[in-house]
Amino acid sequence: MTTYYNEMVDGGVVREPYAMLSDWVETMPAEIRQMKQAEAEDLFRRIGITFAVYGEGGDPDRLIPFDMMPRVFLQNEWRKLERGIKQRARALNAFLRDVYGRGEIVRAGRIPARLVYQNEAYEKAVVGFVPPRGVYSHIVGIDIVRTGRDEFYVLEDNCRTPSGVSYMLENREIMMRMFPALFRNSRIEPVDQYPEILRRTLASVAPAKCEGTPTVVILTPGHYNSAYYEHSFLANLMGVELVEGSDLFVDKGFVYMRTTQGPKRVDVIYRRIDDAFIDPLCFRPDSMLGVPGLMDVYRSGGVSICSAPGAGVADDKAIYTFVPEMVRFYLGEEPILNNVQTWTLWKEDDYKYVMANLKDLVVKEVHGSGGYGMLVGPKSTKDEVEAFRKKIEADPSNYIAQPTLALSTCPTFVDEGIAPRHVDLRPYCLCGDRIELVPGGLTRVALREGSLVVNSSQGGGVKDTWVLSE
Amino acid sequence: MLSRTASNLFWMGRHLERSETAARLLDVGARITLLPNTEEGYRNEWESLLRASGASHAFSERYGDQIIQENIESWLFFDHDNPSSVASCIEQARESGRIVRTALTSQVWDGLNTAFQELRALERKRRSQLDPAMLTDFTTRHSSAVRGAINATQLRNDGWHFINLGYSLERADATARLLDVKYYVLLPRVEFVGSGLDNYQWQVILRALSAHRAFHWAYGGDITATKVADFLILNGESPRSLLTSLYEAVWHLDGLARRYGDQVPATAKAKAHETLDALVAHDIERIFDDGLHEFLSWFITEVSSISNAVHDDYLSGRM
Numbered sequence: 001m002t003t004y005y006n007e008m009v010d011g012g013v014v015r016e017p018y019a020m021l022s023d024w025v026e027t028m029p030a031e032i033r034q035m036k037q038a039e040a041e042d043l044f045r046r047i048g049i050t051f052a053v054y055g056e057g058g059d060p061d062r063l064i065p066f067d068m069m070p071r072v073f074l075q076n077e078w079r080k081l082e083r084g085i086k087q088r089a090r091a092l093n094a095f096l097r098d099v100y101g102r103g104e105i106v107r108a109g110r111i112p113a114r115l116v117y118q119n120e121a122y123e124k125a126v127v128g129f130v131p132p133r134g135v136y137s138h139i140v141g142i143d144i145v146r147t148g149r150d151e152f153y154v155l156e157d158n159c160r161t162p163s164g165v166s167y168m169l170e171n172r173e174i175m176m177r178m179f180p181a182l183f184r185n186s187r188i189e190p191v192d193q194y195p196e197i198l199r200r201t202l203a204s205v206a207p208a209k210c211e212g213t214p215t216v217v218i219l220t221p222g223h224y225n226s227a228y229y230e231h232s233f234l235a236n237l238m239g240v241e242l243v244e245g246s247d248l249f250v251d252k253g254f255v256y257m258r259t260t261q262g263p264k265r266v267d268v269i270y271r272r273i274d275d276a277f278i279d280p281l282c283f284r285p286d287s288m289l290g291v292p293g294l295m296d297v298y299r300s301g302g303v304s305i306c307s308a309p310g311a312g313v314a315d316d317k318a319i320y321t322f323v324p325e326m327v328r329f330y331l332g333e334e335p336i337l338n339n340v341q342t343w344t345l346w347k348e349d350d351y352k353y354v355m356a357n358l359k360d361l362v363v364k365e366v367h368g369s370g371g372y373g374m375l376v377g378p379k380s381t382k383d384e385v386e387a388f389r390k391k392i393e394a395d396p397s398n399y400i401a402q403p404t405l406a407l408s409t410c411p412t413f414v415d416e417g418i419a420p421r422h423v424d425l426r427p428y429c430l431c432g433d434r435i436e437l438v439p440g441g442l443t444r445v446a447l448r449e450g451s452l453v454v455n456s457s458q459g460g461g462v463k464d465t466w467v468l469s470e
Numbered sequence: 471m472l473s474r475t476a477s478n479l480f481w482m483g484r485h486l487e488r489s490e491t492a493a494r495l496l497d498v499g500a501r502i503t504l505l506p507n508t509e510e511g512y513r514n515e516w517e518s519l520l521r522a523s524g525a526s527h528a529f530s531e532r533y534g535d536q537i538i539q540e541n542i543e544s545w546l547f548f549d550h551d552n553p554s555s556v557a558s559c560i561e562q563a564r565e566s567g568r569i570v571r572t573a574l575t576s577q578v579w580d581g582l583n584t585a586f587q588e589l590r591a592l593e594r595k596r597r598s599q600l601d602p603a604m605l606t607d608f609t610t611r612h613s614s615a616v617r618g619a620i621n622a623t624q625l626r627n628d629g630w631h632f633i634n635l636g637y638s639l640e641r642a643d644a645t646a647r648l649l650d651v652k653y654y655v656l657l658p659r660v661e662f663v664g665s666g667l668d669n670y671q672w673q674v675i676l677r678a679l680s681a682h683r684a685f686h687w688a689y690g691g692d693i694t695a696t697k698v699a700d701f702l703i704l705n706g707e708s709p710r711s712l713l714t715s716l717y718e719a720v721w722h723l724d725g726l727a728r729r730y731g732d733q734v735p736a737t738a739k740a741k742a743h744e745t746l747d748a749l750v751a752h753d754i755e756r757i758f759d760d761g762l763h764e765f766l767s768w769f770i771t772e773v774s775s776i777s778n779a780v781h782d783d784y785l786s787g788r789m
Binding site for chain 1: 471472473474475476565568569571572587628632726730733734784785787788789
């Protein structure tokens with residue numbers, strides 16, 4: 001029987017960060033709780049946050065359940081996480097700079113060349129080009145799980161365009177609106193400076209050819225996209241234009257947007273569309289979402305694209321296993337945050353072990369996301385395990401395996417009152433002229449009893465995430 | 471401002487105004503059915519109102535000659551195949567608003583989104599629980615809320631001008647079309663002019679424009695064709711008159727031209743000023759002498775070319 005770390009009650013005692021919340025929960029009458037829950041849902045629906053997190057698809061007008069019970073970190077817990085996250089973000093960017101340059105890490109034999117250069121996300125079109133300040137991934141979303149008092153593991157890196165940050169901001173906004181007393185009585189670090197820091201970060205990587213104050217825009221695939229709300233939310237808070245591909249055009253080495261006052265030059269594009277779609281002349285010719293000629297302007301230093309095309313090679317699940325190695329290789333430091341133990345099925349020993357222990361492991365597709373295309377051994381039937389085994393046999397190099405993690409739990413409101421439910425965490429690290437991290441992130445919670453899957457497409461919800469100040 | 475944003479704001483304004491027009495037609499139609507029949511009975515009146523909404527052809531394609539209250543309610547309020555129904559207009563306005571969410575205050579978005587959510591709830595109800603008065607009420611309540619939020623909270627920037635341009639051009643067009651219908655359909659035979667029936671139908675027009683009481687405040691006495699037409703065409707106090715609507719459009723086009731300076735073409739502004747000058751030069755006797763229908767056709771064409779010029783100047787995204 002696995003035991004799970006309970007973030008509120010450790011060794012039968014309510015931990016310090018949860019002391020006040022524990023009183024709050026116990027003294028809240030059930031009717032008030034139900035009323036507040038309904039109020040929260042109404043607020044979410046009215047402001048229009050109804051999109052799925054992390055590009056999981058699904059009905060764009062569906063609401064993700066919001067749990068009013070916050071998740072709390074102590075200042076010293078957070079400090080350690082913060083150091084580890086920033087370290088990792090630095091290493092990932094150093095790796096990208098390297099593999100689009102001389103490829104030292106491959107030459108040194110620390111990472112197999114095949115995994116890098118034959119990776120689908122490796123973008124040959126940008127080899128030899130160094131983006132401003134050498135930054136490729138400007139917003140690094142790092143998914144973290146906790147398994148004990150001091151045990152934190154990185155589950156996944158997201159170097160392209162991690163989503164969900166609008167939930168971090170709105171969850172806080174709604175909690176402060178509904179329960180101001182909680183905030184008066186605790187010292188909770190604010191998160192609402194995030195959009196301003198994001199804007200500054202993006203402006204700091206403007207190309208050398210930019211004159212005056214950089215014009216930053218967010219490029220969205222459009223209002224049918226499930227994360228459209230987030231795109232418009234961020235554009236609004238940063239005070240920048242939200243553009244679609246058809247709003248932009250290329251002329252004589254620069255990118256312009258079509259405005260009511262004629263063309264206006266654009267310096268930095270925070271794109272929320274995939275590499276394959278950003279320029280039909282360079283990548284997918286059938287893409288209607290991008291801007292023809294954009295990549296030529298990018299490579300000649302006329303515009304910055306964030307994240308840089310090709311950044312995806314760093315967050316692939318096969319590359320993931322080498323991130324601790326990157327930390328050592330580029331930074332000469334020991335990793336502060338560890339990876340989850342991972343078996344790569346293209347290695348013979350790993351393959352044998354995994355195939356013999358399928359029913360105890362979690363197996364994921366290297367390029368999959370959103371909780372799809374994966375096997376959770378302990379939660380699957382014998383038939384499901386055997387069916388998955390056939391898929392692995394067909395193409396072992398497409399899979400990795402990890403132990404079933406004992407994800408920590410947080411107290412969560414359920415029908416009967418309050419009960420522990422499993423959680424994970426995604427903080428958003430910003431990389432430009434500086435590396436910055438707001439104290440907090442998005443906590444996802446598996447609302448079904450016993451479930452370890454926090455994805456919103458599989459019954460997950462979200463919580464406000466607090467970092468207590470000293 | 472992005473041309474696409476301006477375009478969405480403009481059309482948001484137009485659709486909000488159009489939803490009110492549809493709701494008002496519904497209200498008038500329902501009222502007619504409560505009164506003693508005249509000539510062909512209410513069938514004729516409904517048909518004229520359908521024509522006013524510019525959709526009698528599409529209606530008959532869908533419902534044949536089943537001009538019955540239930541079908542008309544469906545058509546004017548709920549039908550998504552009718553691009554001018556209340557439901558279509560609210561959805562399109564909300565969709566435009568969603569696309570340009572960043573250009574709207576949260577109060578305006580809240581208003582639009584609430585209208586949309588409540589519309590969905592309404593669509594799930596049984597039709598027998600709904601009556602036309604309630605549907606009209608629903609529409610005017612929500613459109614007033616959005617309108618109020620726009621006035622109270624939106625920055626007085628170019629976006630505000632584009633929303634209001636949409637409102638005013640749509641309103642100018644709707645009033646002109648309603649008047650034209652009166653000419654064409656409500657008065658099938660020339661000997662009706664000046665008869666009791668004629669006056670009653672002018673009242674219907676006033677009601678369709680929510681201007682029944684305002685008219686009495688402004689003119690008093692009998693309802694006559696001249697007075698009503700004057701009220702709806704040339705009276706600068708009447709909120710839906712052609713003059714007021716056009717004047718507002720001019721005001722917003724002037725604001726845009728001032729804001730954008732000489733670098734941006736202002737053909738819409740020039741065109742609107744020209745039309746306004748021509749309108750002011752009319753008096754109501756002359757309009758009747760020269761033919762109301764001819765006058766209205768001229769006006770509708772002018773409004774449409776102003777709208778096209780707005781598109782060319784600002785919304786098309788010149789490169």
